[in-house]
Every structure is written in C-alpha cells, then in structure tokens.
Amino acid sequence: MRAAAVTGTGQTRYASRRDDVNVCEMAREAALRAIQDAGLRPCDIDAVVVGSGAEVFEGINYPEHWLAPAIGATGKPVMRLQTGGTAGASATIAAFHHVISGLYDTVLAVAYQKLSDNSSRDGLSTCFDPLWDRDFSCPPVVLAGAQSRQYLDRHAPGVTEEHGAMVAVKNRGNAALNPYAQLTEPVTVEQVMSSPPASEPLKRLDCCPMSDGAVAMVIREGREARRSCARPAWFAGMGACSESYYVPHVDMAYPESCVRSAQQAYQMAWVYEPFKELDVAEVFDAFSFQELVWCEALGICGPGEAGKLVESGATAIDGSFPVNPSGGVLCANPVGAAAMVRQAEAAMQVMGRAGDHQVPGVQKALAHAWGGALQFSTVTIFASEL
Amino acid sequence: MSKGAELAIEPPELTELRVQSISEYSWSTGEVTGSFLGALQKHGKILGAVCSGCGRVAAPPLSYCESCGSGISDYKEVGPRGVVMSWAGAPGDTEGAPLDGPFRFILVRLAGADTEMVHLAPDDERIRIGAAVRPEFRPAPERTGSITDIRWFIPDESGPDPEPGER
Numbered sequence: 077m078r079a080a081a082v083t084g085t086g087q088t089r090y091a092s093r094r095d096d097v098n099v100c101e102m103a104r105e106a107a108l109r110a111i112q113d114a115g116l117r118p119c120d121i122d123a124v125v126v127g128s129g130a131e132v133f134e135g136i137n138y139p140e141h142w143l144a145p146a147i148g149a150t151g152k153p154v155m156r157l158q159t160g161g162t163a164g165a166s167a168t169i170a171a172f173h174h175v176i177s178g179l180y181d182t183v184l185a186v187a188y189q190k191l192s193d194n195s196s197r198d199g200l201s202t203c204f205d206p207l208w209d210r211d212f213s214c215p216p217v218v219l220a221g222a223q224s225r226q227y228l229d230r231h232a233p234g235v236t237e238e239h240g241a242m243v244a245v246k247n248r249g250n251a252a253l254n255p256y257a258q259l260t261e262p263v264t265v266e267q268v269m270s271s272p273p274a275s276e277p278l279k280r281l282d283c284c285p286m287s288d289g290a291v292a293m294v295i296r297e298g299r300e301a302r303r304s305c306a307r308p309a310w311f312a313g314m315g316a317c318s319e320s321y322y323v324p325h326v327d328m329a330y331p332e333s334c335v336r337s338a339q340q341a342y343q344m345a346w347v348y349e350p351f352k353e354l355d356v357a358e359v360f361d362a363f364s365f366q367e368l369v370w371c372e373a374l375g376i377c378g379p380g381e382a383g384k385l386v387e388s389g390a391t392a393i394d395g396s397f398p399v400n401p402s403g404g405v406l407c408a409n410p411v412g413a414a415a416m417v418r419q420a421e422a423a424m425q426v427m428g429r430a431g432d433h434q435v436p437g438v439q440k441a442l443a444h445a446w447g448g449a450l451q452f453s454t455v456t457i458f459a460s461e462l
Numbered sequence: 463m464s465k466g467a468e469l470a471i472e473p474p475e476l477t478e479l480r481v482q483s484i485s486e487y488s489w490s491t492g493e494v495t496g497s498f499l500g501a502l503q504k505h506g507k508i509l510g511a512v513c514s515g516c517g518r519v520a521a522p523p524l525s526y527c528e529s530c531g532s533g534i535s536d537y538k539e540v541g542p543r544g545v546v547m548s549w550a551g552a553p554g555d556t557e558g559a560p561l562d563g564p565f566r567f568i569l570v571r572l573a574g575a576d577t578e579m580v581h582l583a584p585d586d587e588r589i590r591i592g593a594a595v596r597p598e599f600r601p602a603p604e605r606t607g608s609i610t611d612i613r614w615f616i617p618d619e620s621g622p623d624p625e626p627g628e629r
Contacts, residue, residue, distance in 0.1 A: 095477045135481070206489045208522055211610045212560050212580050214552055218567045221550025229548075229591045275567075276551030320528045324569045324578030328548070 079298035081308035084114025090408035118148035127167030129412030160447030164416025188290035221275030235383035241268035251403025289410035309423035313345025313457035415445030541572035
C-alpha cells in the first residue's frame with residue numbers, strides 16, 4: 077500500500093443562504109482554494125471524487141454531471157458518493173483508495189451542500205424508508221432528542237443537561253476563532269438552558285444551524301506529498317462502518333458503528349490509548365449531546381464520563397484534549413460536506429494551518445462523522461509522520 | 463469599471479428560480495411487510511418475524527435478520543403491550559409533521575419482540591423511558607394497510623411497567 081497525505085484544503089464560508097453563488101460555483105470556490113493551498117493548478121489533478129448528501133436537498137438528481145466542469149474534472153474521471161452525513165468523509169475515503177491503490181497520484185475530493193435551496197424538512201422526509209418510517213418522519217432534531225434522552229437516562233446523574241450546554245458554549249467560543257464558521261456569537265450555559273425547547277431535552281442552542289457551504293482537499297501520493305508540501309497530513313488510520321438503517325435497532329447512546337470504525341482506525345494507526353496518543357479531535361456534533369456520545373464511543377473517555385470531561389475543561393481549545401477547535405457542526409452544518417469539514421480541520425491542525433484556532437504542536441488528529449439516521453460512521457486519523 | 467457598465471447591465475435582481483416538483487411513486491412492500499400490513503389492517507394484529515438463524519424476533523418484521531443476516535422462519539404475534547425505550551418531544555407545528563399540535567416521538571419494544579419500533583404518543587407526562595404503553599388502533603373501516611393504522615401508543619396502566627427487554 078502506498079502512503080497518501082492531504083497537501084491542501086479549501087473551504088467556503090458557511091452561511092444560512094449563499095444567494096451569490098449556485099451549487100457549482102460554491103463547490104468551485106472550495107475546490108480552487110484547496111488546489112491553490114496545495115500549490116497546484118487544476119491541470120495537476122488526476123481524478124476527482126465528489127461527496128454530497130441526498131439529491132433531494134437541492135432537487136438536482138445526478139448533480140455531478142453539472143458540477144464536474146466547474147471543479148476542474150473535465151477530461152478526468154469523476155465519481156460521486158452519497159452516505160448522508162458521512163458523504164464528505166466517504167468521498168475522502170474513495171480518494172484515499174484512488175491514491176494508495178496506485179491508480180492516481182493526485183486526487184481532489186470535493187463535498188458540498190446547499191440546504192437553503194429547499195425546505196429541508198420536506199426533503200428529509202423522503203430519505204426515510206417509505207414502508208415503516210416515513211409516516212413518522214420527524215426532523216433530525218427529534219431523532220437527536222430521543223438519542224439525548226437515551227444517553228442522559230443511561231448515565232444519570234453523572235451526565236446532565238448542563239453538560240450539553242457546556243459543549244454548546246465551548247464550541248461557540250471556538251467558532252469565533254474560525255473565519256468560516258456560521259454561528260460565532262458567544263453564549264452562556266444559562267442562555268443555552270433557557271433557550272426555547274427544540275425537542276425535549278434539546279434546547280434551540282443545543283442544535284446546529286442549516287448551512288450552505290463546500291469543502292475540498294487535495295490528496296497526494298507519498299513522494300509527491302513530501303516534494304510539494306512542507307508538512308503534509310498523512311493518512312495514518314481509517315475506519316468506516318454501518319449498522320441498521322432503522323433507528324430503534326441502533327444503540328443511540330453508544331452506536332456500534334462508531335465504536336467499530338474507531339477500532340479499525342486505531343488499529344491501522346497503532347493507537348492504543350486515544351486520549352494520550354491523539355492531540356485533538358473534530359467530531360460530528362450536530363447536537364450538543366452528540367459530542368459527549370462520540371467522545372465515549374470513540375474511546376476518548378469511558379461510557380458516562382464525557383460530562384465530567386467537558387466540565388473539567390479538558391476538551392476546551394486550551395485543554396489537554398481539545399475537541400472541535402473549529403466550533404464543530406454546532407456552528408455550521410452543510411450536511412453532505414460537514415464530514416469532510418471535520419477531516420479538513422483535523423488535517424489543518426496537523427499541517428499547522430488552522431490559524432487562530434490552531435492547537436499548538438499537533439502530531440495526531442482524529443476526524444469523526446455520522447450519517448444516515450446514526451447508521452454510518454467514519455473515523456480518520458491524520459499524523460505529521462508515518 | 464464594473465462588469466457590464468458599458469452595456470448598461472444592472473446587478474441581477476433575479477437570484478432565485480422557484481420550482482415545485484411533485485412525483486408519484488408506488489412502492490412495493492414485499493411479502494413480509496405486506497403480511498404485516500395486512501394483519502394490521504384486517505385483524506388489528508402486530509406481527510414480528512422470527513429469524514431462522516438466531517431466533518431473534520423483529521417487530522416490525524423484515525425478511526432478513528439485521529443481527530445475523532439469515533432469512534426468517536415464521537411470523538409471531540407480538541404486543542400489543544410494549545415498553546417505551548426512548549422518546550423526544552416534538553412540537554408538531556412544523557410543515558409536514560405527522561400530527562397537529564405537540565406529540566411525543568417514541569421507540570417502543572412490544573412484548574415478545576427483541577427489537578423496537580418507531581411510533582408516536584400523546585404529549586403526556588406518563589410517556590417516559592420504561593413506561594408501559596399499548597397501541598390505539600384506528601376503527602377498522604378507516605384503516606388503509608399502513609403503519610398509521612395504529613394511531614399512536616397510549617399509556618397502559620393495567621399492570622406494572624415491564625422491565626426493558628422483558629419477553
């Protein structure tokens with residue numbers, strides 16, 4: 077297997093509505109930034125992989141045929157992957173496979189979502205299976221409400237609703253340091269706790285916004301990566317796992333697909349004690365309690381310990397194990413892109429290019445995502461050395 | 463000079479194309495789901511499927527076992543009593559919500575089943591994790607052969623709350 081590394085990343089700013097660009101132009105923005113960040117020109121790219129969520133979000137089926145010329149894929153192979161919230165990470169995984177297989181040396185992975193093109197409530201309902209689920213199709217916030225309820229119930233009184241609020245407060249604070257983030261206004265625990273109910277036990281400030289945005293990464297083969305980049309982010313570990321599509325069949329407070337994909341990634345990266353050996357993590361916190369659930373399922377702490385972890389300040393940007401220094405999904409959620417945003421942010425931390433939200437001295441960074449109705453999980457570990 | 467100034471082109475006012483698209487579908491239910499929906503509509507019974515490999519009883523039934531991958535050996539009637547395994551409040555005032563007004567979204571495990579199902583419940587304090595519930599069926603003439611032939615699950619205080627996972 078050949079080595080592969082991220083040598084460039086690009087993001088758009090995330091906003092509730094980007095009226096100034098269409099889908100193609102938005103994806104192009106991120107793609108060109110990533111290519112430029114890698115010190116390349118579009119003609120240096122050998123192949124392109126696109127990730128985005130359900131077509132129904134934009135109402136454009138088979139969008140890659142419209143998108144390809146805008147992101148420099150003319151004359152090159154292009155494919156698109158769709159695995160819901162993990163779509164962006166799946167695109168990266170395919171691009172990584174393109175490179176390590178020896179087929180291509182330089183691959184561009186692009187992910188986008190323009191949620192404002194549709195009332196996503198309508199769009200999302202058609203993602204539910206039509207026989208069992210669709211008649212009860214509730215917004216994701218209700219699913220996350222049930223997940224949070226199950227998690228709180230299992231670990232009471234060790235984890236409380238205030239612990240969720242602490243995650244929201246921390247991540248908003250971090251987002252203020254991230255020029256691409258959508259929600260950057262600081263909030264307090266009291267404000268989160270007294271914000272209007274979204275889906276009990278979730279309050280409005282426990283929840284992510286809906287976003288338009290795109291992200292891209294340039295992934296290169298080992299020799300090219302070393303030659304073209306002073307500090308590439310090497311792919312050290314990768315894990316992906318799926319489980320039941322049907323919510324009641326998933327242990328929402330400790331999803332097996334997350335546990336397993338972490339185990340795969342740790343095994344590949346020779347990580348035995350994640351809390352000690354990793355330096356930073358970007359996890360898919362679409363709702364505040366999810367950051368706690370993922371910290372436990374990823375083995376960053378034990379089951380029921382994540383409340384104390386956030387309370388202790390360990391996961392703060394200046395703590396011993398910063399989680400979501402970018403502000404996370406809580407501060408911008410372009411669904412099909414959000415998983416690749418986690419990877420790009422983790423890669424930027426390793427490359428030392430995270431700007432104001434850079435954590436000093438990062439050697440190993442983890443990126444996590446979930447998709448479907450908690451069905452898909454991906455874990456990626458980047459390292460400064462292989 | 464800004465773009466188009468020479469041709470007196472003004473900045474665009476039209477920044478959106480609004481289109482409503484509607485498609486009609488007819489989804490095949492398959493034999494197992496079809497049997498479940500038929501039993502629900504005609505007899506007010508809830509069927510689970512018994513896995514031929516590991517014996518797990520899935521309700522609602524699937525023709526394959528999500529745990530071990532085997533096919534199914536038989537159907538088994540489950541419930542109607544069940545236990546709430548998780549819930550979330552839903553305002554119900556959102557577009558396309560399944561009910562008007564507030565309700566609770568629940569995961570319910572029916573007696574005799576090893577899996578849970580998604581359904582709805584009234585916005586009632588008694589709906590909490592571990593609470594016993596029973597289905598409220600629509601009157602037979604109103605049933606359409608859909609999972610919504612069960613209107614929702616209501617609190618059942620006819621006996622002690624079952625332990626989660628009790629068979």
